[in-house]
Every structure is written in structure tokens, then in C-alpha cells.
Amino acid sequence: MRYHDYHLKKYEVSDRGETIAFHLVYGYPEEETDDSYIKFSNVALYNFSHTMGAIITDIEEIEISELMQEYGNEITEWNRMHGVRFWKDNLQNYSRWLQSEGYKAWRIVSAIGFYGFVIAKTVDNA
Numbered sequence: 001m002r003y004h005d006y007h008l009k010k011y012e013v014s015d016r017g018e019t020i021a022f023h024l025v026y027g028y029p030e031e032e033t034d035d036s037y038i039k040f041s042n043v044a045l046y047n048f049s050h051t052m053g054a055i056i057t058d059i060e061e062i063e064i065s066e067l068m069q070e071y072g073n074e075i076t077e078w079n080r081m082h083g084v085r086f087w088k089d090n091l092q093n094y095s096r097w098l099q100s101e102g103y104k105a106w107r108i109v110s111a112i113g114f115y116g117f118v119i120a121k122t123v124d125n126a
Contacts, residue, residue, distance in 0.1 A: 001059060001125040002026070002036040008054040008114055017085070018043050020118055024056060042121035044086055044103050045075070054114035059123075060107045067105040067117055068095045 006024035013020050020040045027033035038059065040046075068075070072091050079087045086101075088094045098119060105119050 001038055001123070002034065003038060003056045003059050006034075006036055006056050008050075008056055008110070011048070011050075013046075017046075020046055020120070022056075037126040039124050039126065040106070040118045040120040040122070041124070042103075044098060044119045045084060046116065046118045046120075047071070047074075047078075048108075048114065048116035050114050050116075052113035054110040054112060056108065056110050056114065058107070058109040060109070062105050062107050064095055064098050064103065064105045064119065067107070067119070071117065 003022075003024055006026045009023045009025045011020065011022045018041070020043055022038040024036040024038065025033060026036070068091060075084060075094075076091050078084055084094070086094070086097060088097050102121055103119050104121070104123075105117060106123065108114065108116050108118065
């Protein structure tokens with residue numbers, strides 16, 4: 001996937017939250033502009049903190065269990081307050097179910113202005 005040092009031009013959430021697409025652009029003075037489209041499909045859960053323009057530095061696939069350790073309290077609270085898609089009785093059962101159904105997790109990091117994660121079945125780069 002092409003993303004390192006690409007600027008986040010926009011991201012879109014569609015299909016009732018089941019598809020997330022990032023439109024990234026690499027464009028610096030006196031260099032050719034390059035577009036990169038990264039699409040997550042069959043999304044179970046995502047969360048982004050987007051405070052300003054962002055330069056993406058990493059889209060790292062991580063273990064769902066690692067993500068649950070980092071965000072478990074928040075995910076449990078999100079379920080209590082708003083509902084989480086595919087939630088099972090508790091966080092441990094939710095994590096197991098996601099893994100058994102073939103879901104994967106990605107952490108998305110930027111130099112400034114953006115941080116988050118996506119839990120989905122697939123990711124493609126166009």
C-alpha cells in the first residue's frame with residue numbers, strides 16, 4: 001500500500017459504515033503528484049481522531065487482541081452508550097468472534113492531526 005508521507009485529502013464512510021476509503025495524495029513542490037486510494041471493506045468497527053490536515057506515516061496491521069488491550073475500555077463504553085456492531089456479551093467474546101470470522105485490525109498513524117483504527121475483513125490499495 002502507498003501511504004507513507006502521503007497527505008490525507010479525504011476519507012469517506014459509506015455502505016452504512018461497512019466501507020471506508022482513504023484518498024491520499026503525495027504532492028510536494030517540484031515532485032510529481034501521486035494519488036493513493038485505500039479501501040477497507042466489511043468494516044466491523046472504526047474510530048478516528050482527525051483534528052487537522054494529516055500526513056499519514058503508518059497503516060499497520062495489528063492483532064485484534066492488541067487493539068482490544070489498547071481500546072477495550074472505550075469499545076465497551078461505546079457499546080453501552082451507542083451499540084457496537086456484532087457485539088457479543090463482553091469484550092473478550094467480541095474479540096474472539098471477530099477473529100473467528102476473519103476480521104483484521106489496522107492502526108492508522110500520522111505525523112500530525114490523525115490517529116485511529118479500523119477493524120475490517122479486507123483492505124485494498126488502488
